[in-house]
Amino acid sequence: MLEVKVKFFGKEYELNQERGDWIDLQARESRSYYKGEIVYIPLGVAMQLPEGYEAHILPRSSTVIKFGLIHVASGIIDNGYCGNGDEWHFVGYSIKDENVFVGDRVCQFRLVRNMQTVEFTTVPELNNSDRGGFGSTGK
Numbered sequence: 001m002l003e004v005k006v007k008f009f010g011k012e013y014e015l016n017q018e019r020g021d022w023i024d025l026q027a028r029e030s031r032s033y034y035k036g037e038i039v040y041i042p043l044g045v046a047m048q049l050p051e052g053y054e055a056h057i058l059p060r061s062s063t064v065i066k067f068g069l070i071h072v073a074s075g076i077i078d079n080g081y082c083g084n085g086d087e088w089h090f091v092g093y094s095i096k097d098e099n100v101f102v103g104d105r106v107c108q109f110r111l112v113r114n115m116q117t118v119e120f121t122t123v124p125e126l127n128n129s130d131r132g133g134f135g136s137t138g139k
Contacts, residue, residue: 009045013044015045023109025044026044028041029042029102030101030102033100038091038094040090041090041100042087043088047077047082048082053079054111055076055109056112057075057090057109058109067104069090069095070092070095071090072091073091078114079114088109
């Protein structure tokens with residue numbers, strides 16, 4: 001089992017994996033926003049991730065419907081982002097006028113092992129079959 005040190009900003013809430021591999025994150029502050037705005041939602045946590053891991057933050061499946069937010073930032077937190085004030089945020093683009101309230105589960109995260117060291121080799125050809133171009137797998 002991996003140990004993750006967590007600091008809460010404000011009210012503590014439960015972080016668990018009981019419903020799957022992803023862990024829900026909650027809004028720390030209530031926010032009102034309007035269609036077309038970029039919205040930064042503080043998630044009330046900072047974490048020290050285990051060596052060799054990073055966190056991937058993604059919206060919950062209901063985020064766009066409930067909150068009118070489309071995730072617009074990369075949502076990758078490396079294990080170097082672990083300072084006392086390094087609070088995690090969800091960054092979204094609003095497609096409608098809406099509100100988020102304290103405690104709303106707006107996104108989720110999971111821990112992923114970092115990519116190992118990679119060596120790139122230049123070759124004149126790849127000698128594999130072409131798949132037919134971008135977007136070709138749905139034929």
